[in-house]
Amino acid sequence: xxxxxxxxxxxxxxxxxxxxxxxxxxxxxxxxxxxxxxxxxxxxxxxxxxxxxxxxxxxxxxxxxxxxxxxxxxxxxxxxxxxxxxxxxxxxxxxxxxxxxxxxxxxxxxxxxxxxxxxxxxxxxxxxxxxxxxxxxxxxxxxxxxxxxxxxxxxxxxxxxxxxxxxxxxxxxxxxxxxxxxxxxxxxxxxxxxxxxxxxxxxxxxxxxxxxxxxxxxxxxxxxxxxxxxxxxxxxxxxxxxxxxxxxxxxxxxxxxxxxxxxxxxxxxxxxxxxxxxxxxxxxxxxxxxxxxxxxxxxxxxxxxxxxxxxxxxxxxxxxxxxxxxxxxxxxxxxxxxxxxxxxxxxxxxxxxxxxxxxxxxxxxxxxxxxxxxxxxxxxxxxxxxxxxxxxxxxxxxxxxxxxxxxxxxxxxxxxxxxxxxxxxxxxxxxxxxxxxxxxxxxxxxxxxxxxxxxxxxxxxxxxxxxxxxxxxxxxxxxxxxxxxxxxxxxxxxxxxxxxxxxxxxxxxxxxxxxxxxxxxxxxxxxxxxxxxxxxxxxxxxxxxxxxxxxxxxxxxxxxxxxxx
Numbered sequence: 001x002x003x004x005x006x007x008x009x010x011x012x013x014x015x016x017x018x019x020x021x022x023x024x025x026x027x028x029x030x031x032x033x034x035x036x037x038x039x040x041x042x043x044x045x046x047x048x049x050x051x052x053x054x055x056x057x058x059x060x061x062x063x064x065x066x067x068x069x070x071x072x073x074x075x076x077x078x079x080x081x082x083x084x085x086x087x088x089x090x091x092x093x094x095x096x097x098x099x100x101x102x103x104x105x106x107x108x109x110x111x112x113x114x115x116x117x118x119x120x121x122x123x124x125x126x127x128x129x130x131x132x133x134x135x136x137x138x139x140x141x142x143x144x145x146x147x148x149x150x151x152x153x154x155x156x157x158x159x160x161x162x163x164x165x166x167x168x169x170x171x172x173x174x175x176x177x178x179x180x181x182x183x184x185x186x187x188x189x190x191x192x193x194x195x196x197x198x199x200x201x202x203x204x205x206x207x208x209x210x211x212x213x214x215x216x217x218x219x220x221x222x223x224x225x226x227x228x229x230x231x232x233x234x235x236x237x238x239x240x241x242x243x244x245x246x247x248x249x250x251x252x253x254x255x256x257x258x259x260x261x262x263x264x265x266x267x268x269x270x271x272x273x274x275x276x277x278x279x280x281x282x283x284x285x286x287x288x289x290x291x292x293x294x295x296x297x298x299x300x301x302x303x304x305x306x307x308x309x310x311x312x313x314x315x316x317x318x319x320x321x322x323x324x325x326x327x328x329x330x331x332x333x334x335x336x337x338x339x340x341x342x343x344x345x346x347x348x349x350x351x352x353x354x355x356x357x358x359x360x361x362x363x364x365x366x367x368x369x370x371x372x373x374x375x376x377x378x379x380x381x382x383x384x385x386x387x388x389x390x391x392x393x394x395x396x397x398x399x400x401x402x403x404x405x406x407x408x409x410x411x412x413x414x415x416x417x418x419x420x421x422x423x424x425x426x427x428x429x430x431x432x433x434x435x436x437x438x439x440x441x442x443x444x445x446x447x448x449x450x451x452x453x454x455x456x457x458x459x460x461x462x463x464x465x466x467x468x469x470x471x472x473x474x475x476x477x478x479x480x481x482x483x484x485x486x487x488x489x490x491x492x493x494x495x496x497x498x499x500x501x502x503x504x505x506x507x508x509x510x511x512x513x514x515x516x517x518x519x520x521x522x523x524x525x526x527x528x529x530x531x532x533x534x535x536x537x538x539x540x541x542x543x544x545x546x547x548x549x550x551x552x553x554x555x556x557x558x559x560x561x562x563x564x565x
Contacts, residue, residue, distance in 0.1 A: 022048060031056040058102035067103070068120055071096040082117045093129045103134045106156060109143040121152045132158045139163040143191060150174065157181035165189040170197045172205050179209035189217040191248040199251070203230040214270075215239040220277055220302070220490065221251030225261040232267035232293075239273040241300075244489050253277075253304060253491065259286065268293035275300040280331070281311050284318045297362070298328040304490060306335045308346045313353045320359035328365035328393075329357075334489055336371060336497065338402050343372050349397070350375040351384065358387055364422075367395035369485075373406045373429050381408070385415035391423055398427035398456030399484045401501050406431040410469055417447045417473050427454035427481075432461050444472045454481040455512065457505050463515035470515075471522035480519060482512040 021027070031039055031053055043053035061067045065074055065082055072088045088096075124133065134156055142153040144167050153166065154177065161182040168175070168190040179185070188210065192199075199222045206213065207230050216231065220242045231237060259278035271293045276283060280303050286292055299319070312331065319326055349370055357363060368374070374397045376384075388394075394416075410430055416423055426447075453474070460466060484505060487495045497505075 024048070024052060027052045028056070054099070055102050058099050060105040060107070061103050062107040064108060064117055064120070067099075068124065070099050071124075074120065082120055084120065084123055087123060088127045090129055093127070100134050101136055103137055105139040105141075106134060106137055107141040108153070109141075110145050110149065118149070118152055121155060125155055132160075135160070137161060141165040143167050154178065154181060159184050162186045165191070167191045167193065168197070168202070170194060170202075172202055175202060175205050176209055179205070183210065184212050185210050186212060187215040187217070188213060189243075190219075192219050192222065192251070193249045195249065195252055197251075200224070200226040200230065203227045207231060207234050210234075212236055215241065217241045217243060219243055219249040219251060221253050221256050223276055224251075224255045225259055228261040229263065232261070232263050234268075236270050237268065238270050240271065241273065241275045242277070246492065246495075250491055253494075258282065261286065263289065263291040265291055267291045272296050273298040273300075275302075277302040277304070279303055279305045280307055280315045280333075284311075284315045287318055287322045292322065294322045295325055296323060297325050299323070299326060300330040300332075302332045302334060302489065304334050304494060306337060306347070307333060309349045309353045310346070312349055313356065316354065316356035317359075320356045323360075325362055326360050327362045329360075329363060330367040332367070332369045332489070333371070334369070334486070334494065336401060336486070338371060338498075338501070340402075343402060343405065348372045348375050351377075351380040354384075364390055365393040366391070367393070367427075368397045369395070369399065370397050371401045373397065373400040373402065376408065378408070378411060381412045382415045385419040389419050389421065391420050393425040394420075394423065395425070395427035395454065396429070398429050398454050398458070399486070400429055400457060401486065401497070401505075403429075403431070403457055403459065403504070410466060413470075413473055414444065417445050417450075421448045423447065424449050424451045425454070426450060426452075427456060428458075429456055430458040430460075432459050432466060446473050447475055447478070450475055450478050452479050452481055456482060457484060457508060458482070459508060460511040460515060463511045463518065467515045467518040467522055470519055474519060476520075476524060480512075480516045482509070482516075 027049065031042060034042070034056075036057055039053040039057050043050045043057070068074060068084075072084045072086065072092050074082050075085055077083055135158070137156060137158070138160060140153065140156055140161055140163070142150065142165070144150050144153075146169060150166060150169065151174065157178060159182065162185060164178075164182060164185050164187070166178070166189075188206065199218065203226075206216065211234075213234060214236055215238060218241075223240065223242060228240075231240065256277050257279075259276070259282035272295065274293060274296050276299075278286075278301070280301065283301055287294065312333075315331070319329065349368070349372070351374070354368075357366060406429065408428075408430060409432060412428060412430065413426075416426055453470075484497075486497060489495065
C-alpha cells in the first residue's frame with residue numbers, strides 16, 4: 001500500500017484547532033502582510049493554509065526566471081544567459097497550471113531582468129499548450145529597451161488584462177496588435193523614452209481599438225491639442241493623467257506651447273479627471289468653449305509660462321461658472337524667473353485673486369503653487385477659513401521661491417483649526433521672525449482631522465517656541481512636512497533651481513528638523529494632559545451627581561450655605 005507520509009495533513013476540525021486560524025478571509029489578510037519566506041513555511045502546514053499561502057506567493061510575480069523554474073528547471077549558461085534544461089512537455093505544463101492560475105500581476109523590467117532570458121520566452125511560446133499562459137492575469141507591466149523586446153509581452157496578453165503599462169517606442173502597428181489581444185483594457189500607461197514621438201496618430205489607434213478604456217497615463221507634454229481631440233471621441237474614458245518621473249520620459253514642451261483643441265458635440269461623455277500642461281489663459285478659453293468637458297470633478301493644471309494674477313482670477317472665475325461639479329483643483333505655476341529686487345504687483349497672487357473659489361459649491365480640495373508668496377492677511381485667513389468649512393485639502397502656496405517681505409505668522413493656523421473640521425491636509429507659507437506663543441491657550445482648538453501639515457519653504461527661527469505652540473494644535477497622528485517639489489516636474493532643465501535660491505532654501509531645513517523631533521513628544525504630553533483633565537472633570541461631575549442624590553435623600557436644599565450635624 002502506498003505511503004501518504006508526504007501528503008499535507010487534512011484541515012483539522014474546529015474541535016481540535018483554534019477556529020480563527022482556519023477562517024480563509026482572515027488567513028488571506030494575515031498572509032498578505034508576511035514575507036515570502038514565511039508564506040513558504042505556511043504552505044506546508046495543511047491543505048487550507050497551503051492553498052491560501054500559494055495564492056499570496058504567486059499573486060504578484062516580478063521575476064520571470066523564478067516563475068518559469070516552476071515549469072522546468074532553468075540553468076545559467078554563463079554571462080546571465082538562461083535556458084531550460086530541456087524543452088517543457090505536456091506534463092510540465094499541466095503541473096505549471098497549478099501556479100499559473102494564481103498569478104494576477106506580472107512585472108518585467110530590463111533594469112532587473114537580463115535580456116538573455118528571451119530565449120526562454122521563445123521556448124515557452126513554442127511549447128505551450130494554451131494561448132493563455134497566465135489565465136487570471138489582470139495587470140501586466142512590461143518595461144523594456146526596444147520594440148523588439150516589447151514583442152515578447154504579446155505572449156502574456158489576453159482579453160482578461162485590465163491594467164497595462166509598457167515602454168512605447170513609436171510603432172502604431174505593434175500597438176494595434178497589442179490592443180487586438182487585450183481589447184478590454186481599463187487602464188493604459190505608456191512610458192515613452194523617445195521625445196521625438198508624435199502621439200497624434202497613436203492616440204487615434206488607442207481611441208479606435210480600446211472602447212472600454214477608462215484611464216490613460218502618458219508622460220508630461222504629450223497631451224497636445226491634437227491628442228486631446230482624438231481622445232475626446234472615447235465614450236468610456238474617465239481619467240486623463242500624466243506622470244512627472246523622468247524615467248518614463250517626457251515630450252517636447254513646445255508641443256503644448258499653444259493649447260486649442262476643437263471638440264465636437266458629445267466629447268468626453270464620461271471624463272471626470274483631467275490633467276493638462278498648458279497656459280492658464282488657453283485653459284480658460286478651452287472651458288469657455290462649446291462641448292468642453294465641464295462635468296469634470298478633478299482638474300490638474302501645470303504651466304511653465306509667466307502668468308499674471310488677473311489671469312489666475314479669470315481662470316478661477318471661468319471654472320466656477322462652467323465646471324459646477326469641480327471638487328479638486330490643482331494650479332501648479334512652475335515659471336521660476338524671479339525679480340529679486342521686488343515682487344511685481346501684477347504677478348503676485350492675492351486673496352482677492354482666489355475669491356472665485358467660494359463660488360464653486362463642491363470644491364473641497366485646492367492646491368496652488370507659485371514662485372511669489374501669496375498676499376494675504378490674518379483677517380483674510382479668518383475669512384477664508386470661516387467661508388470654507390468643508391475644505392479637506394488646502395495647499396496654499398506653501399513653497400514660494402521668493403521668500404522675503406512676508407509677514408504671516410503661525411497664528412494663521414488658528415482659523416483653520418477653528419472652522420475647518422474636515423481639513424486633512426494643510427500647506428501654508430509662514431515667515432517666523434520671533435514668534436511668541438499666545439498666552440490664552442484656552443482659546444486654541446486643536447485640529448480634528450488633520451493628517452499632514454506642510455510648511456514648504458517657510459522660515460523658522462525659534463523651533464522650541466513654535467513646537468510648544470503647535471503641540472496645542474497638532475493631533476498625535478499628524479505628520480509634519482517641509483521642503484520643495486519644484487525639482488520634480490518638467491524636463492531636466494525645468495528641474496534646476498538657481499544656486500542662490502537653492503542654498504537659501506536649504507539653510508531653512510535645519511530648524512524644521514529640530515522642531516520635527518520636538519513636536520511629537522510635546523503633542524503626546526499635551527494629549528496626556530488633556531486626557532487627565534477630562535478624567536478629572538468626569539470624576540468631579542460624578543461626585544457632584546452623587547452629592548445631589550445624597551442631598552435630595554436627606555432633604556437638604558442646594559442653596560443652603562452650610563449644614564450642621
